[in-house]
Amino acid sequence: MCATCGCSDTGTPRITNLETGQTNSLASHHHTHVHGKHDAGHDQHSHDHEHTLILEQAILSKNDRLAERNREWFQENNILALNLVSSPGSGKTTILEHTIRVLRESMAISVIEGDQETLHDAERIQRTGCRVVQINTGAGCHLEADMLARGLEELKPPAHSLLLIENVGNLVCPALFDLGERTKVAILSTTEGEDKPLKYPHMFQSSSIMILNKIDLLPYLTFNVEKCLEYARMVNPHIQIFQVSATTGEGMAQWYDWIGAQMKSMTDKVGSPC
């Protein structure tokens, strides 16, 4: 790995279809490995033909445009796409496994897994019998809209279905990169600090749902649930919170009901004349 910028030859983004076992590169990252300072002295520039272009453009405008294209595609195909974000180890994959097992009878489900390395999570999802594509971001710390678009081409989720996107475990970067999802779902576990919503406000601000996982461990921890909920609402007064244990199943019904209601409202909208 390049010690300066964190990239590596083997660290380029790639996508693996678990059904075909094929891995393809998503690489668009080619920079020469010269990390010396440039010598951009103004004296070197010719000022004779200088033009100033006013851009006033959002740095993320390209990603936002691609995300909007994904969003339109989801709407056209009646797909409920949820972007699950959290720290590593909060229980995202376990929540997905249980959600798939419970909801698969009532709706078609597919998964896009995002991790820096390995196919481990996608293999866990595959064992549930669910269709899954793994995106390995390599040097990247989050999924971007174009990676998701490539994942969708590979996965081909059916119309009228639920698409669960498990983002790279990271509470900073995924907040900035819209993928075109209906909403982000922030997962926080009781083995983390209750002040995480304050420490990582962007993530909790950009999510409309927060799942507080591992509540079965509360008797053994000093985690203050009330404080945690207060902090989350301070950052995002409209956030809807589910307290669950993916392992014991406690509280998971609220999450399943919420997904069911979202799926139903989407189908109703399609069926209605307006």
Add this chain to the structure above:
Amino acid sequence: MHELSLTRNIVSIVSEKAQGAKVTQVTLEIGKFSAVLPDAIQFCFDIVTKGTVAEGAELEIIETPGTGECHACGARFELQQMFSPCPCGSTNITRLTGSELNIKHMVTA
């Protein structure tokens, strides 16, 4: 490390708008609460621009402070933190600035 991918976005937009002209200067606006480190952008810019029309360009970063407007007393004040209360004590605040993440302008030779 999202600064690396943000910088790639910056260089991609700048290169497209330059239409082959040499870019000598780029000005960005980065808000205090944008979750982006200006130093890291500066660092990545030198690397990502190598071999592009923006190679060697000077990068100027305007860091905008966070400001808020209080709904209780109407005051406009500087926010030290994203959720700082108004000096009057109210937390009912609208953030006015601080989340900018924009390319303002660029100079081509």
